[in-house]
Amino acid sequence: MKITINGKISEDALKSILETQKKKTIIIDEYCKKEKLSELSYKDSELEYEYQKQVRPKQKKVETRKNDKGN
Numbered sequence: 001m002k003i004t005i006n007g008k009i010s011e012d013a014l015k016s017i018l019e020t021q022k023k024k025t026i027i028i029d030e031y032c033k034k035e036k037l038s039e040l041s042y043k044d045s046e047l048e049y050e051y052q053k054q055v056r057p058k059q060k061k062v063e064t065r066k067n068d069k070g071n
Contacts, residue, residue: 002047002048002049003017003018003021003046003047003048004046004048005017005046017046020046021046021047024042024047024049025047025049028040028042028049028051029051032051032053037051037053038052038053039051039052039053
């Protein structure tokens with residue numbers, strides 16, 4: 001996430017801006033998951049955000065065999 005702010009701002013204003021941007025990123029993430037998008041780029045006057053789907057490798061199932069000797 002990239003946020004651009006021109007000039008000085010107070011700590012409270014910065015916290016407010018960051019909370020707003022966090023909400024925007026959550027909305028973008030939820031939309032991309034719902035629409036099954038793998039990538040999305042978003043940019044406005046305050047926020048530049050790129051969504052990329054997180055690919056989790058599937059774990060392989062290992063078959064175990066038991067023999068008559070109890071091993």
